[in-house]
Amino acid sequence: MSYVAVYSVATPDTPNKVLTHFEDIAATLAEQGVRFERWQPGSVERGASDAELIAACQAQIDKLGYSAAEVLRNAADPAQNAELRGQFLEERRYSEDDARFFLAGQGLFALHIGDYVYAVRCEKNDLLVVPAGMAHWFDMGDNPHFVALRLFNTAKGWIPEFTGDDIAHSFPALND
Secondary structure, eight states, rough: EEEEEEEETTTTTSEEEEEEHHHHHHHHHHHHTOOOEOOOOSSTTTTOOOOHHHHHHHHHHHHHTTEEEEEEESSSSSSHHHHHHHHHHEEEEOOSOOOEEEEEEEEEEEETTTTTTEEEEEEETTEEEOOOOEEEEEEOOOSSEEEEEEEEESSSSGGGGEEEOOOGGGGTTOOO
């Protein structure tokens, strides 16, 4: 189930509120300039290629105005997953929107906005668009399972600017 948990940076163990209804999640995130939607991609068969997955969502990608997409998946090798997870848990920002559409599985994006952290659990059919410049991190969990599209316009826009803040380690992870 998708949700958003809103934490004060001063109390990372206890959320101020947890919202599970789609409309509440979307409205709360919209107040912060974050887009949260549900998409229904075209027909996708199990084992579809990256090109087939992108093609199934092309109409929505075009509607949003992104010029490129790539498929992200958890690695088959647990050691690679652990390394990736460590990298993703470093707070960062991008010069371009961080747009992700989940085709399968789940992941937790944490958005650091002022004195609050908005932990957004995304799952199949969720689109999350984190605006350019917003500090955030991603947790793929202890035993990751996800297939997501990363939408973008330029390769340069996907070079992370790390904040150097270790805040991610203070907040609950996906599996907590």
